[in-house]
Amino acid sequence: MEAAVILTKCPKYKKVYGMRVQKMPDNDWWRTWTFPIDEKRAHREGYDVTRILGNLNCTDDYPGCPYCGAMGFVECGRCGKLSCWSGEKSVKCEWCGVTMTSISVNTEKFSLKGGDI
Ligand SMILES: [Zn+2]
Ligand SMILES: [Zn+2]
Incomplete structure (x- = not known):
């Protein structure tokens, strides 16, 4: 079973967490778990070394x-990094500081960087 961790930042709490993703038998990556982690x-x-391509359903x-x-x-x-989101019209990316205002639902597979667990 292939699994990886993608770092995500919470814009509300300005903290990083690890999003565990797992490769399913159909080759798609799913989100399965999260855990708080120290950024350093x-x-x-x-x-941030493994390439992940998938729909990232949960x-x-x-x-x-x-x-x-x-x-x-x-x-x-x-910057291509992830922030958590619960439907707000705008989200500030705490990684690079940009405010995202045109958030659209991704219809293609995500291509992201992750790492081994
Ligand atoms: Zn959050
Ligand atoms: Zn950014």
Whole structure:
């Protein structure tokens, strides 16, 4: 079973968490779990080296953001990193500081960077 961790930042709490993703038998990646993580530790562990391509649907027991509980996420158009999202019209990307105002639902597969667990 292939699994990886993608770093996501919570714009409300300005904290990083790891989003565990798992490759399913149909080759699509699903979100299965989240856990709080320290940003410095995450860099040391190289959570940004594996390429992940998938729809990133979430499983039934996916817990959402460990800080604010948001079930969704957005990919920043400028830096390509993820922020959690629960349907707001605008979200500030805490990675690069840009405010995203035209958030659209992704109809193609995401292509993201993750790392080994
Ligand atoms: Zn959050
Ligand atoms: Zn950004």
